[in-house]
Amino acid sequence: MNDLFEYLLRLGDDRLILGHRLSEWCGHGPVLEEDIALTNIALDLIGQANLFLGLAGEVEGAGRDADALAFLRTDVEFRNLQLTEIPCGDFGFTVARQFLFDAYSWHLLGALTSSQHDGLAGLAARSRKEVTYHLRHSSEWVLRLGDGTEESHRRVQDAFDAAWRYTGELFLPDAVDTNLLAQGIGADLPALKPIWDEMVTDVLGRATLDVPDVTPTAMNSRSGSHTEHLGHLLSEMQFLARSNPGAKW
Amino acid sequence: MVSTLTPEMVRSWLRGVKDPEVPVLDIVELGLVRSIQIGDAGEVQVDITPTYSGCPAMEVIEGEVAEVLAQHGVVEGTVKRVFSPPWTTAWMTSEAREKLQAYGIAPPPSGEVESTSPVAMGATVRAVPCPFCGSTNTTLQSAFGSTACKSLHTCQQCHQPFEHFKAH
Numbered sequence: 001m002n003d004l005f006e007y008l009l010r011l012g013d014d015r016l017i018l019g020h021r022l023s024e025w026c027g028h029g030p031v032l033e034e035d036i037a038l039t040n041i042a043l044d045l046i047g048q049a050n051l052f053l054g055l056a057g058e059v060e061g062a063g064r065d066a067d068a069l070a071f072l073r074t075d076v077e078f079r080n081l082q083l084t085e086i087p088c089g090d091f092g093f094t095v096a097r098q099f100l101f102d103a104y105s106w107h108l109l110g111a112l113t114s115s116q117h118d119g120l121a122g123l124a125a126r127s128r129k130e131v132t133y134h135l136r137h138s139s140e141w142v143l144r145l146g147d148g149t150e151e152s153h154r155r156v157q158d159a160f161d162a163a164w165r166y167t168g169e170l171f172l173p174d175a176v177d178t179n180l181l182a183q184g185i186g187a188d189l190p191a192l193k194p195i196w197d198e199m200v201t202d203v204l205g206r207a208t209l210d211v212p213d214v215t216p217t218a219m220n221s222r223s224g225s226h227t228e229h230l231g232h233l234l235s236e237m238q239f240l241a242r243s244n245p246g247a248k249w
Numbered sequence: 250m251v252s253t254l255t256p257e258m259v260r261s262w263l264r265g266v267k268d269p270e271v272p273v274l275d276i277v278e279l280g281l282v283r284s285i286q287i288g289d290a291g292e293v294q295v296d297i298t299p300t301y302s303g304c305p306a307m308e309v310i311e312g313e314v315a316e317v318l319a320q321h322g323v324v325e326g327t328v329k330r331v332f333s334p335p336w337t338t339a340w341m342t343s344e345a346r347e348k349l350q351a352y353g354i355a356p357p358p359s360g361e362v363e364s365t366s367p368v369a370m371g372a373t374v375r376a377v378p379c380p381f382c383g384s385t386n387t388t389l390q391s392a393f394g395s396t397a398c399k400s401l402h403t404c405q406q407c408h409q410p411f412e413h414f415k416a417h
Contacts, residue, residue, distance in 0.1 A: 033390055033391035033401065034391075036393050036394065036395070036401075037391055037392065040394075043303040043305075043397060044301060044302055044303045044397060045303070046303055047301065047302030047303020047304065048302045048303070050302070050303070051302055051332070103368075119332075121333065122331075122332040122333030122334075122335070125332075125333060125334065125335045126299075126332045126333070126335040126336075127302055129337075129417055130301060130302060130397075132367050133392055133393075133415075135368060136367060136368065136369055136392065137393070139367075139368040140369040143369055199368060202368070203368055203369070
């Protein structure tokens with residue numbers, strides 16, 4: 001097993017799957033500006049996925065490019081966090097999940113900019129500039145919804161409560177993380193948790209929201225354990241590429 | 250003839266390649282061309298860097314660069330994407346900023362982007378001067394616009410909605 005290939009799949013798959021979820025909002029945003037914002041963020045994430053999966057394919061050296069990795073793997077071969085695959089739900093859940101992921105991604109990519117692997121460090125620095133805009137946007141919405149009307153407060157609090165159980169594995173290292181950290185390539189996940197906690201607690205506090213009192217569940221997403229939602233997502237995302245093998249436009 | 254080829258000559262050819270989403274700017278003044286290498290046999294490699302990871306203009310730009318090289322008789326032309334260091338609006342020339350302004354898009358501030366808190370801190374958004382009347386009495390409508398590189402604003406003075414090329 002090539003640890004670096006696995007690591008790059010994780011980075012690519014998180015962004016591909018969340019980018020696809022956000023693209024579901026296209027044409028359904030609550031206001032035009034937000035429709036454009038959600039799809040812009042989706043485009044950034046899918047662009048980042050293209051880069052990370054492209055590098056993964058090069059590292060693997062088996063002739064698979066980003067498209068082959070995105071469109072020709074089955075659900076158990078995906079390495080994304082379950083947090084990124086669960087359905088968008090209402091706008092409150094979309095915002096809550098996005099903020100939790102953006103805060104994680106911002107800290108993780110920040111750490112990876114000093115990776116000993118130049119290719120990975122370069123993509124992390126490139127992507128982090130974009131994630132800075134995403135994080136500012138999602139945190140603004142957390143403040144607006146949390147400190148908004150009684151209904152927006154209740155619904156975004158419910159969303160954080162529902163999303164919270166998926167956050168446990170964000171900072172749980174496995175053998176791949178440990179090996180790459182020892183080589184100076186990967187990030188120190190447990191070291192990122194306190195600064196993520198601090199950022200999330202600060203924004204939720206200012207939004208008059210409670211940090212959920214929910215115990216996160218063990219997930220093993222990084223080994224290919226997923227919810228039933230991922231297969232349905234892939235069937236929509238992959239059907240065109242699979243029914244027209246090798247098609248270009 | 251190919252032995253006389255210089256990076257400056259190639260750079261001048263590349264002034265003809267425009268950003269398809271902001272056609273008033275070429276890829277040299279946008280700061281996308283990172284290096285031009287010329288081999289002994291006249292082969293040319295152009296390194297370009299994307300503005301945003303998902304920018305759909307990149308493929309079009311790469312195709313046009315390859316075409317320009319071929320038009321000038323370069324037999325072996327390659328276009329390579331480089332990601333490090335990441336592109337920044339600080340690389341945009343002052344001429345490019347003036348062209349954007351004249352085109353009706355508020356240019357990004359010159360120099361490196363100031364680092365601000367990544368999370369929302371309330372009213373800390375810098376006022377972007379209106380490209381039409383110059384007023385700083387403008388409001389941000391959305392940080393995300395018609396393309397990845399632009400945000401949406403409204404001028405409270407002349408009531409004109411306008412786009413801003415984001416500092417990045």
